[in-house]
Amino acid sequence: MTRVLRLLALRGLSAIPTLLIVACGAFLLLEFAAGDAVDAYLAQTGGDAGFAAELRRSLGLGGTFAERLAGFLVSLATIDLGQSVVFARPVASVIAERLPNTLLLMASTTLFAAGFGLGLGMLAGRHPNSFADHGISTAALVLLAIPNFWLGLLLVVGLAVSWPLFPVAGIRSLIGTGGLVGALLDLLHHLVLPTLALGAGYIALYLRTLRAGMVEAWQSDHVRAARARGLSEASVLRRGVVRPALLPSLVVAGQNIGTLVGGSVVVETLFAIPGMGRLAFEAVTGRDTALLVGVVMSATLLVLVINLVVDLAMAWLDPRLGAVDG
Amino acid sequence: MGDSLAARLLGTTAGLAGLLLLLAVAIMAMTAPWLFPADPFDIVARPLLRPFSQIQHPLGTDRLGRDLLAMIAHGTRPSLVTALSVAAVALGIGLATGALAGMFGGLVDELIMRLADALQTVPPFVVALAVVSVLGPSLPGLVAALSLSAWTAPARVVRAEVMRLRSAAFVESSLLLGRNRAIVALQVVLPNAITVALALAAVIVAGALLSEAALSFLGLGDPNRPSWGALIAEGRQVMRTAPHVIIAPGIALFLTVLAVSLVGEGVAKALSRHNN
Numbered sequence: 001m002t003r004v005l006r007l008l009a010l011r012g013l014s015a016i017p018t019l020l021i022v023a024c025g026a027f028l029l030l031e032f033a034a035g036d037a038v039d040a041y042l043a044q045t046g047g048d049a050g051f052a053a054e055l056r057r058s059l060g061l062g063g064t065f066a067e068r069l070a071g072f073l074v075s076l077a078t079i080d081l082g083q084s085v086v087f088a089r090p091v092a093s094v095i096a097e098r099l100p101n102t103l104l105l106m107a108s109t110t111l112f113a114a115g116f117g118l119g120l121g122m123l124a125g126r127h128p129n130s131f132a133d134h135g136i137s138t139a140a141l142v143l144l145a146i147p148n149f150w151l152g153l154l155l156v157v158g159l160a161v162s163w164p165l166f167p168v169a170g171i172r173s174l175i176g177t178g179g180l181v182g183a184l185l186d187l188l189h190h191l192v193l194p195t196l197a198l199g200a201g202y203i204a205l206y207l208r209t210l211r212a213g214m215v216e217a218w219q220s221d222h223v224r225a226a227r228a229r230g231l232s233e234a235s236v237l238r239r240g241v242v243r244p245a246l247l248p249s250l251v252v253a254g255q256n257i258g259t260l261v262g263g264s265v266v267v268e269t270l271f272a273i274p275g276m277g278r279l280a281f282e283a284v285t286g287r288d289t290a291l292l293v294g295v296v297m298s299a300t301l302l303v304l305v306i307n308l309v310v311d312l313a314m315a316w317l318d319p320r321l322g323a324v325d326g
Numbered sequence: 327m328g329d330s331l332a333a334r335l336l337g338t339t340a341g342l343a344g345l346l347l348l349l350a351v352a353i354m355a356m357t358a359p360w361l362f363p364a365d366p367f368d369i370v371a372r373p374l375l376r377p378f379s380q381i382q383h384p385l386g387t388d389r390l391g392r393d394l395l396a397m398i399a400h401g402t403r404p405s406l407v408t409a410l411s412v413a414a415v416a417l418g419i420g421l422a423t424g425a426l427a428g429m430f431g432g433l434v435d436e437l438i439m440r441l442a443d444a445l446q447t448v449p450p451f452v453v454a455l456a457v458v459s460v461l462g463p464s465l466p467g468l469v470a471a472l473s474l475s476a477w478t479a480p481a482r483v484v485r486a487e488v489m490r491l492r493s494a495a496f497v498e499s500s501l502l503l504g505r506n507r508a509i510v511a512l513q514v515v516l517p518n519a520i521t522v523a524l525a526l527a528a529v530i531v532a533g534a535l536l537s538e539a540a541l542s543f544l545g546l547g548d549p550n551r552p553s554w555g556a557l558i559a560e561g562r563q564v565m566r567t568a569p570h571v572i573i574a575p576g577i578a579l580f581l582t583v584l585a586v587s588l589v590g591e592g593v594a595k596a597l598s599r600h601n602n
Binding site: 258281299 | 453
């Protein structure tokens with residue numbers, strides 16, 4: 001247990017400089033963007049220059065560069081992300097409302113990609129350089145080269161318009177189908193196409209990792225030893241090959257959280273899913289810099305938190321991690 | 327070493343296929359102004375002409391009656407220029423910062439690596455979106471937006487390689503001769519580390535091609551140049567009745583990314599054989 005706590009503390013501490021640097025970058029974004037929150041506010045309400053100056057003073061937008069930066073960091077630390085111009089609501093509440101849909105899309109994409117990737121990786125890694133291996137490895141290159149937004153459109157044309165199997169857009173039907181089970185099925189039904197569009201490329205990443213791990217594991221000494229002890233091929237596969245190969249897949253999952261969030265910007269926009277990714281797009285097109293800064297900060301925090309979870313899962317799977325001097 | 331590495335690259339199936347495909351794309355980029363001398367945005371035929379129905383417009387036309395092949399051909403150069411510039415800038419910055427961090431260690435190393443940590447944590451596409459929204463959708467703006475996240479991977483690889491080489495005898499002897507650390511890094515260590523960084527070039531170019539297209543698709547690209555992403559976005563309105571309008575530019579983008587990935591795969595294979 002102390003091992004896990006030590007790991008937690010270490011990761012938590014190393015997140016501080018990251019958050020500080022990103023916050024400073026976000027502040028520069030605010031500084032360089034044309035106009036500030038007061039300009040945006042006055043565009044809606046009107047008011048003279050004196051009122052603008054008064055408002056700037058009260059919001060801490062006046063003063064020197066250092067004073068403004070300090071004010072910005074303090075408000076970030078108290079989770080005050082300011083007011084969204086587009087939504088006319090606090091940024092934090094808009095993000096809190098949008099986050100669950102993005103998490104849902106990320107989870108379904110990861111499950112889909114890891115499931116198919118691990119399955120195909122096992123097939124490819126069983127007989128290296130076989131026909132199946134070459135076929136699967138080539139398929140991986142192809143999957144990685146398909147643009148996710150293009151795949152999404154093709155899926156919409158094929159499976160939602162020409163052959164209406166799935167909904168074109170949105171995350172749930174306007175008219176409920178009744179009951180918790182109905183709502184859940186409706187949600188899953190809406191998630192299928194976005195998950196396919198976002199997840200296709202990640203299949204290749206999991207596939208490659210598991211293939212490499214398995215090729216190595218099949219040749220390892222403990223597999224030979226397990227065989228010598230007369231264990232069945234199935235249990236050799238499960239205990240000696242798949243388990244050691246799973247750890248690197250977890251690393252891949254952690255490393256790709258950032259690109260997954262980035263991909264959800266495109267896919268959520270394409271499928272009109274009200275998530276955080278679409279919010280980033282709406283912030284840019286609405287010239288809502290406070291909202292954009294809020295999304296950048298929350299996306300960073302999200303990546304840090306998920307990576308922490310991945311680290312803990314790794315520590316649980318591999319007792320060596322964090323055991324010696326942190 | 328260059329000759330033998332190139333020969334090895336041609337010897338791999340992936341490398342050869344990728345190079346041929348890339349050559350075709352490069353030829354398309356270079357010959358577009360001669361093959362399609364007119365403005366690609368000119369209306370030349372009736373709208374939504376099917377592909378392969380008229381010999382003058384082999385890929386058909388979009389909803390305004392503009393020639394799709396001409397627009398796709400003219401869109402090649404901006405895509406390639408953006409992606410290659412991103413790779414050049416990212417590798418340049420990555421090599422410089424990685425060499426500095428690896429050679430000097432200490433505070434310099436700490437500062438550079440914390441910056442790299444931070445930029446690797448913020449989702450790269452969100453960074454690109456934010457930077458483009460501030461700098462505008464010009465070529466320099468796009469390159470800056472996409473390079474900001476891309477330099478960290480080469481920096482890490484070069485740093486590790488420089489740290490490994492720093493203790494090598496030939497580096498230690500030049501340091502003992504009293505030569506400046508930065509000069510040693512530049513003259514002795516860097517040429518050795520460049521090969522390692524080059525293996526990352528294909529990944530960066532492929533990523534930049536896809537991100538640039540995604541930004542254009544979202545309407546954040548340069549509106550004055552034909553772009554594959556923007557073509558696909560425009561085709562959305564008619565994709566139900568005329569799917570070729572989104573399929574054709576998508577295939578151009580897909581084949582280009584595939585070509586770059588194949589070359590990268592070939593380089594990686596050639597390098598690993600070279601080292602063995």
